[in-house]
Amino acid sequence: MRNRIKRKDDNQRAIIQVFEGSGCSVLDISQVSDACDLVVGFPIGANVLCEIKNMDGAGDKLTPGESRFWSRWVGPLVLLRTEDDARDLIQRVAGGDGETLH
Numbered sequence: 001m002r003n004r005i006k007r008k009d010d011n012q013r014a015i016i017q018v019f020e021g022s023g024c025s026v027l028d029i030s031q032v033s034d035a036c037d038l039v040v041g042f043p044i045g046a047n048v049l050c051e052i053k054n055m056d057g058a059g060d061k062l063t064p065g066e067s068r069f070w071s072r073w074v075g076p077l078v079l080l081r082t083e084d085d086a087r088d089l090i091q092r093v094a095g096g097d098g099e100t101l102h
Contacts, residue, residue, distance in 0.1 A: 009052045011082065012037065018086040034065030036077060042093045048076040050089075055081045 008030055016038070019026050025041040030052075038050040051070075053060050062070060070077060080086055 009037070009054045011054060012052045014083050015050075015052055015080055015086045018083045019090070022087075022090050024090070034069050036066070036069065036073075040089075042090070044094065046076070046093050048078060048089065048093065049073065051077070051079045053079060053081050 012028075012030070016026050016028070019038075019040050023043045027039040027041075028037065029035055029039060030037040036049045037052045040048050040050055042048070051062070051066065078085075078089055080089065
């Protein structure tokens, strides 16, 4: 079986730029099988796993592998579609409002 390069969502680069522009570190793990797309490190010391999906609905559903990952991951994991979603996450993490991220 050949390794296949997974297609990245069209909005992924813009979302990464929002995080990096806010002082976050970002690790792109989108090529890892059956996982999420990004690990985002926040300046306050929190790490959040993020799944990126296109806003237009193309590829909007989780793959079977992604679904398995979501069902067994117990840490913070969020789905993002837009740059505003990323900004909202930054506010939630920085604000420490106690809202669950999963």
